[in-house]
Amino acid sequence: MHLVQILLPLADNAGRRFDREAYGRVRSELAGRFGGITSFTRAPAEGVWKEGGQITHDDIVVFEVMAREIDHAWWENYRAELERRFQQETIVIRAIKVEML
Numbered sequence: 001m002h003l004v005q006i007l008l009p010l011a012d013n014a015g016r017r018f019d020r021e022a023y024g025r026v027r028s029e030l031a032g033r034f035g036g037i038t039s040f041t042r043a044p045a046e047g048v049w050k051e052g053g054q055i056t057h058d059d060i061v062v063f064e065v066m067a068r069e070i071d072h073a074w075w076e077n078y079r080a081e082l083e084r085r086f087q088q089e090t091i092v093i094r095a096i097k098v099e100m101l
Contacts, residue, residue: 001100002067004075006030007092008082010059018086026063026082034065070095 008026011017023039030037040062075093082091 001098002070002095003098004065004067004070004093004095006063006082007060007094008063009086009088010061012087022085023061030063030065034067036065038064040064066098067095 006026008023009018027037027039079091079093082093083089
């Protein structure tokens with residue numbers, strides 16, 4: 001089993017916040033495909049990274065789904081679609097192998 005996490009920004013690169021419908025669409029798409037979703041949207045997390053010698057940060061929300069297998073082609077296409085929708089160079093999607101207890 002895998003836990004897949006999708007980290008999405010709260011705002012575009014100009015600082016304009018995305019509307020709730022953008023996240024609702026992602027929630028619906030993932031719930032439909034994976035049968036359920038967990039989203040952490042109330043208290044945004046902060047992503048910090050170094051880029052070109054400067055420290056940059058984004059407030060982010062996290063969506064999680066559980067998947068038995070990872071369909072890499074599907075995730076690559078979905079990541080590209082999210083990057084287009086959320087106007088980002090890169091959106092982080094990561095999978096963690098988990099053991100169900």
